[in-house]
Amino acid sequence: MFREIEHPQFKHALVTGGTKGIGREIAMGLAAAGTHVIIVGRNAETGREAQKIVIDQTGNPHVIFLAHNISSAAGRRELASKVREITPGGLDLLVNNAGFTSTKLLGREFTADGHDLIVATNLFGPMDLTRQLHGNLDEASQRTGERAHVLGISSTAANHAEITTASLEDPDFHGLLNRFFANKRIYGWSKRAYNLAIAKHAELYPDIQINNLNPGVTDTTFNQGAGGLVGLINKRFNRTISRLRNAVPPEVVANTLLALAATPDLPNGASFNMDLTLWEPRGRDIADPLLRQELWRVILRTSGVH
Numbered sequence: 001m002f003r004e005i006e007h008p009q010f011k012h013a014l015v016t017g018g019t020k021g022i023g024r025e026i027a028m029g030l031a032a033a034g035t036h037v038i039i040v041g042r043n044a045e046t047g048r049e050a051q052k053i054v055i056d057q058t059g060n061p062h063v064i065f066l067a068h069n070i071s072s073a074a075g076r077r078e079l080a081s082k083v084r085e086i087t088p089g090g091l092d093l094l095v096n097n098a099g100f101t102s103t104k105l106l107g108r109e110f111t112a113d114g115h116d117l118i119v120a121t122n123l124f125g126p127m128d129l130t131r132q133l134h135g136n137l138d139e140a141s142q143r144t145g146e147r148a149h150v151l152g153i154s155s156t157a158a159n160h161a162e163i164t165t166a167s168l169e170d171p172d173f174h175g176l177l178n179r180f181f182a183n184k185r186i187y188g189w190s191k192r193a194y195n196l197a198i199a200k201h202a203e204l205y206p207d208i209q210i211n212n213l214n215p216g217v218t219d220t221t222f223n224q225g226a227g228g229l230v231g232l233i234n235k236r237f238n239r240t241i242s243r244l245r246n247a248v249p250p251e252v253v254a255n256t257l258l259a260l261a262a263t264p265d266l267p268n269g270a271s272f273n274m275d276l277t278l279w280e281p282r283g284r285d286i287a288d289p290l291l292r293q294e295l296w297r298v299i300l301r302t303s304g305v306h
């Protein structure tokens, strides 16, 4: 299916989470169009297997797997430094696709840096990689005379997680009842905050084109994530749940994301639905420019990403 639409020609692309699900299909589409693709994930076995599958299916030998953890500041630093070494002429496309949700009803996970794992993966990871690789993206923009792209994956879960400055300090609101399903809320929250972040990045980095796609429910193993009862149920009944929820095949999401990159004159910093109409979660946090500014300041302070 990925060969049916015309893909933009990028020289170098980096796809975080390119070893499974949506990310692997994005890597497939890019490799089929002749791009040199770097895929990133934590699990080396899955990564090497994905690299082989993409090379075998597309005939493009320029697919590299790098094992890095984008939820850690050190992992992102190492990844960015490696990418700078191996993308002469700059990076034409950064796909901030890697994402994580915990399916535990109760109990959160934290990174060695002390951040919530969901927030560190879905918000701080993409923000920091965009910042660290901005020089490379800029180099590609200058080489081609067109803006290099940064594309991210949002979620409809972002519709239900209004951001307040208190929730920025700690998205797991206090009180025992609130601790149930906190991970679900934090996931939506992290995606909503990343929507704010791309709008801000579009202002800060006008030389790059930065957009998000909201794919809707996609047929991957994403929700089997980190254990818990819900994770177990998802694992056992994945196919049935996907069918019942009308899940979209990951290659369709990948095609749409690449079509986004091929569409001229997109509003910078905007997010899109699968039919390429504009999408933005509603709420005062998103609509009020002063509040957005304040939220951005707190995001910078809590993430340590400057």
Ligand SMILES: NC(=O)c1ccc[n+]([C@@H]2O[C@H](COP(=O)([O-])OP(=O)(O)OC[C@H]3O[C@@H](n4cnc5c(N)ncnc54)[C@H](OP(=O)(O)O)[C@@H]3O)[C@@H](O)[C@H]2O)c1
Binding pocket: 016, 017, 018, 019, 020, 021, 022, 023, 040, 041, 042, 043, 044, 046, 068, 069, 070, 071, 072, 096, 097, 098, 099, 100, 121, 153, 154, 155, 156, 215, 216, 217, 218, 219, 220, 221, 222, 223, 250
């Ligand atoms: N599936 C859906 O229904 C759905 C809906 C809306 C939005 N999304 C979003 O779409 C994106 C892709 O989801 P998917 O369904 O394709 O997920 P997936 O099949 O679970 O794949 C996730 C990818 O991210 C990598 N990853 C996770 N944490 C990482 C980390 N800390 N550092 C580096 N790599 C990491 C994983 O590799 P390792 O585990 O080896 O690190 C894997 O390659 C995510 O951002 C997700 O939030 C998905």
